[in-house]
Amino acid sequence: MTRKTAVVICPGRGTYNATELGYLARHFPDPALLARFDTLRDGQESLRDLDGAASFQLSRHGRGDNASALIFAASYGDFLSLDLDVVAVTGNSMGWYTALACAGAVTPEDGFHIANTMGRLMTKAPGGQLIHPHMGEDWRPDPARKAGLLSSVTEIASRPGHALALSIDLGGFLVLAGNDAGLKAFETATPPEGRFPMRLANHAAFHTALMAPIAAEGQSLLPESLFQTPRLPLIDGRGQTWWPGAQTPAQLRAYTLGTQVTEPYDFTAAIRTAAREFAPDVFVLTGPGTTLGGATLQSLILSNWRGLSSKAEAQAANPLLSMALPDQRPLAGAQS
Incomplete structure (x- = not known):
């Protein structure tokens, strides 16, 4: 049987909340990899402790240095659990760092290091x-x-x-x-x-000129050697596709640590490109959270995907699989 084709969409900040507490314990498929992620958080609270806390605290779990790491790990774990034919990967805002790892443009550990480093820097960002x-x-x-x-x-x-x-x-x-x-x-x-x-x-004032000092600091900490050409097509926050072998690691680093930090992130354009260039059977939203589903359907309406023009039509045609929903997770091939 032919597997469904899928564009994978990785969420950004604000998606790990009270209902997501324990997400890694429930779903992350590779304990050894999760342990390696925690090793990279030298001097920071471990993912296991954060995810296994007795209660959710916005001041703790929602802080940039913790939220970015939790979201990256949850999202990448869901990607590892997929059993679909992934034709392209994209993300929203911080989800770009996860998308890099899913597309093979960085290793999982280096992707986590990038997300964790930028999340830590964002705790002192203005605005x-x-x-x-x-x-x-x-x-x-x-x-x-x-x-x-x-x-x-x-x-x-x-x-x-x-x-x-x-x-x-x-x-x-x-x-x-x-x-x-x-x-x-x-x-x-x-x-x-x-x-x-x-x-x-x-x-903070993400994706604006106010982030220029954060971009500069990130560039000083994260070398070009972390990046490589992606194995899967990768759609960025301008709606442009990074094709395997078509760009250099230096170009990918310049966009990741420069352009997308200080310039607007166009998630709507990313979904338009995903729909028009790759025409997947389904759009898979990795966890944590489900809040990106509405924005994805709205983006498909704005892209005139299959003639959709309203909420009722989009929900009736719903091409989304949300891995954070227990009834939809098995449809993406995940076992837990």
Whole structure:
């Protein structure tokens, strides 16, 4: 029987929460590899202790140095558990580091080292993030609304002492990042919609120019020797594909530790490329968490994938497998 083709999507920060506590104990398939990951966290709390804690603490588990390591390990463990024909790999934001390992552009240990190092550096990064929708509850595209929100961002960023920019184009949401003055100005200028605009806890001004010092420090700590040409096609945060053998390790490092740290991450474009260039049977969302599912379906709507134009149509056609859901995990070939 021919196996289904799949594009693997690795999640970013904010996906390991209270319901994910114990995810590694339940699902990680290679205890020896997990032990090697913990060895790389010299002087830091072990993944086993974090994952095995009696209760979830946002100040502990959600902090950059811990969250990045937990999410990388959970996501990469799910990738190892897959039994599908993976045709390409992508990710959202921090998920790019996991995608590198899944695609073979770094070893699992080096990918973990990169994610752990950048997560540790992010604990001292400036600014913050908030998230706000540009689609309605029916998920129908509204380009004018999106343009209006981005116009407001540009106007606020022009004010003295205000930093604000697009951080992640996330399906039907805009993730914005900046300093406190910029974020507060957007919150004041934007009519509330339920819980939005919503600040994201333990997040810095990721994917903006404010991260330039973090990018420079990461480059000083993470050499080119960690990188190699990928074995699988790898779709980045611009929607561009890194084909096996087509780029150099130096180019991959420059993007990973430079461009994607300081420039906006376009998850919507990544999914558009995945759908149009690779046309998989399924899109597999690795754990932890399930929150990226909505953004992926919204991105497929915005890409006009198979003519989808609304939430009802996308959910009816649902091409996603979420490995964090017990009933869907076996469909991806995972045994646990």
